[in-house]
Amino acid sequence: MMKVNSTYNNRESLLALYNKPLLELVFEAATIHRQFHNPREVQMSSLLSIKTGGCPEDCGYCPQAARYHTDVEAHKLMTVESVVEQAQNAKANGSSRLCMGAAWREVRDNKDFDTVVEMVQAVNDLDMEVCCTLGMLNEDQAVRLKKAGLFAYNHNLDSSRDFYKDIISTREYDDRLNTIDNARKAGITVCSGGIIGMGEAVDDRIGLLLSYMEMETPPDSIPINALVAVEGTPLEDQKPIEQWEMIRMVATTRIAFPQSVVRLSAGRTKMSMEAQALCFMAGAGSIFAGDKLLTTPNPEFNEDKEMFKILGLLPKEAFADGEKPVTEPDEKLIARKKQEAERALELELAREKVREEGFEPRKIKTVGSN
Numbered sequence: 458m459m460k461v462n463s464t465y466n467n468r469e470s471l472l473a474l475y476n477k478p479l480l481e482l483v484f485e486a487a488t489i490h491r492q493f494h495n496p497r498e499v500q501m502s503s504l505l506s507i508k509t510g511g512c513p514e515d516c517g518y519c520p521q522a523a524r525y526h527t528d529v530e531a532h533k534l535m536t537v538e539s540v541v542e543q544a545q546n547a548k549a550n551g552s553s554r555l556c557m558g559a560a561w562r563e564v565r566d567n568k569d570f571d572t573v574v575e576m577v578q579a580v581n582d583l584d585m586e587v588c589c590t591l592g593m594l595n596e597d598q599a600v601r602l603k604k605a606g607l608f609a610y611n612h613n614l615d616s617s618r619d620f621y622k623d624i625i626s627t628r629e630y631d632d633r634l635n636t637i638d639n640a641r642k643a644g645i646t647v648c649s650g651g652i653i654g655m656g657e658a659v660d661d662r663i664g665l666l667l668s669y670m671e672m673e674t675p676p677d678s679i680p681i682n683a684l685v686a687v688e689g690t691p692l693e694d695q696k697p698i699e700q701w702e703m704i705r706m707v708a709t710t711r712i713a714f715p716q717s718v719v720r721l722s723a724g725r726t727k728m729s730m731e732a733q734a735l736c737f738m739a740g741a742g743s744i745f746a747g748d749k750l751l752t753t754p755n756p757e758f759n760e761d762k763e764m765f766k767i768l769g770l771l772p773k774e775a776f777a778d779g780e781k782p783v784t785e786p787d788e789k790l791i792a793r794k795k796q797e798a799e800r801a802l803e804l805e806l807a808r809e810k811v812r813e814e815g816f817e818p819r820k821i822k823t824v825g826s827n
């Protein structure tokens with residue numbers, strides 16, 4: 458088992474690795490990648506925004522924060538039926554993983570969360586890996602999601618502990634670590650990564666990797682995103698990151714965490730197919746497919762299918778890196794459904810009574826009437 462590469466477990470060695478001549482770096486990453494993964498397989502994942510916008514947090518890159526004036530329209534939680542429909546569509550297009558994102562600060566124990574539990578069950582039933590990104594999560598909520606069949610929980614650290622403070626002020630780095638810990642304790646695989654191109658130094662990118670190295674178990678999945686600068690957010694003026702930086706970050710992450718799945722995530726619309734090919738060479742084992750990444754643009758399914766054909770890549774099957782979770786009955790959900798059914802029955806009986814006995818309007822005594 459080689460979850461962390463002991464040759465590169467400190468700042469100096471990781472920095473030297475990141476700054477290696479590019480093709481040397483890619484070669485080293487490709488060599489490691491081949492030892493632990495099938496280099497022809499790349500997982501297609503889909504990201505679905507199940508509840509959009511109106512978020513009380515202030516993440517500087519995010520168009521879903523209520524305080525920024527962006528084009529994102531807030532939408533309430535989707536229905537289970539429409540999520541299933543979207544999941545089926547994603548699966549038919551080759552996706553084996555569905556990540557559902559809700560713009561919440563944290564999960565609350567309410568009806569919406571019951572609905573998310575139901576969504577997880579339904580998508581797991583489709584034999585897709587289900588991942589959720591719902592904000593902060595406590596231990597009990599993590600256990601409920603695990604029992605529903607959740608395969609992975611996504612919660613990004615975004616950047617180094619130091620630079621994080623420049624980007625987000627409404628929650629602490631440690632809050633994030635705590636949520637990751639809760640997911641891990643519940644037996645859910647962890648997906649956590651970062652964003653580059655927010656104005657951070659290379660040292661901060663290394664700092665992010667070091668934060669993962671400090672964990673008892675590093676994330677099973679590490680998404681690497683390039684900032685998509687959205688008008689109206691504090692980072693709207695950031696210039697797009699050079700493609701070479703994405704390749705370097707993917708390769709360095711691959712080498713540092715040989716067994717994790719490195720995901721080439723947001724920012725692909727600004728990358729050429731050649732640059733993406735170098736990322737796959739350097740160990741990226743997954744992309745997000747579908748024309749939207751939550752709210753930002755992404756290449757269409759057909760463009761990616763064409764790229765897979767040209768590069769000779771194969772879409773990775775679901776659960777290639779772990780067992781399919783078993784869905785267990787959820788007591789809270791059952792209780793709510795029972796309550797709803799009882800209420801519906803009561804209403805129906807009342808309606809029937811009215812039909813049988815006729816409706817006699819209640820007399821209301823008003824002032825001045827006899």
Ligand code: SF4
Pocket residue numbers: 512513514515516519520521522559560561562592
């Ligand atoms: S990244 Fe998530 S938590 Fe931050 S503002 Fe956007 S939706 Fe809210």
